[in-house]
Amino acid sequence: MSKTLAENTSDARSRLLDAAMTVIRQKGFSATTVDDICQAAGLTKGSFFHYFKSKQDLGVAAAQHFADMADGLFGSADYRKLADPVDRLLGYVDLRVAILQGPISSFTCLLGTMTQEVYKSHPAILAACDRHMAEHIGELVKDITEARDLYCPDALWTPDSLGLHIQAVLQGSFIFAKARGGPEVAVEILGHLRRYLKMLFKR
């Protein structure tokens, strides 16, 4: 019943996944050792391999875990209730800007980070990252499609391509946040994304 604070106290598997999310976003997948994760979770290796049959297996599960967390965050956000689909898209971007706080590893995308690293070496992880990113984009594409039908049905671009573009800008902004050691540069970059969206959907 008694629980320490930093090391969260839910079941061991969740603790390992939370730890993995944090550590992998800091050091990358290859550079994080199983021991790193165990230490961060306050558990031992035996426990780790009780829940995950390999490090790659953990990678896949961590991608899932991250996607679930993101789903919760964006699925329940206030901007989702706005009537105009363009407002929802801008609300999404604004929320992403608002999130840019605290340590870098707290707002960057585990899926993008792992994709970069494992695309040749761990196909299972790559596939998981691709699938979860596609699902996340899928939600955006719903709003994009609606907005396009409403404000520019004759536009030359497809909703899917714009969803990808939005996500690409985000991923790119994370890289520069890492390079510069802070989120300020990402805010500037997302400013252009926001402007582009407003220009596309002239009301």
Add this chain to the structure above:
Amino acid sequence: MSKTLAENTSDARSRLLDAAMTVIRQKGFSATTVDDICQAAGLTKGSFFHYFKSKQDLGVAAAQHFADMADGLFGSADYRKLADPVDRLLGYVDLRVAILQGPISSFTCLLGTMTQEVYKSHPAILAACDRHMAEHIGELVKDITEARDLYCPDALWTPDSLGLHIQAVLQGSFIFAKARGGPEVAVEILGHLRRYLKMLFKR
């Protein structure tokens, strides 16, 4: 003077750097071993540590090497001679699209890849990546400034932020190219970047 294509035959240091560029872009910095690089270069470890005092040292040199290569490519491209700065910017994007061919590791950015991975663990490499990316962006910013002065001097955004944005879109498009296993998706993403630039600089 005569050089084979894959394994080139120039001096050992260059061969090691070329090999590092290729292998690191495939497997990431942490996952590539010194032996990997030596094997790809057709040399041995003794030679490696003759030229680089550590793996991190190689990372810094590889970033430099990559930046030099990029400088050569973009510095001498035809679009640089165009009179209108907007044409030069669009020419830059078009060249980046044209480059999206062959294996993924041949067109992705070593600097972006390494930044993601080493931002907490190898400050020297991170600093090198940041510096070279900033220099590359600096070239873009010249054209952006000129274009802004010419076509939209009252715009609310700064040339620097647009340079970063362009580069962020590129970096993001590489991530998706890796996730999807091909460059097609990057072409779609860059299409939006191109449209944004044309909208910004209405002529």
Add this chain to the structure above:
DNA sequence: TTCGACATACCAACCAGTTGGTATGCAGAT
């Protein structure tokens, strides 16, 4: 003979994964 360029052989640290074990909980039989 000396020096730079490279090779060979080797080491200590590290790392993913294994082994063998203990503690605890639970289900059903008695």
Add this chain to the structure above:
DNA sequence: ATCTGCATACCAACTGGTTGGTATGTCGAA
């Protein structure tokens, strides 16, 4: 209620292969 049997959860210690790095040697050019 209590005992038995078995599964789950977790741990400490170990292993075999790998990795960054070193020590030493060879060879050709100056």
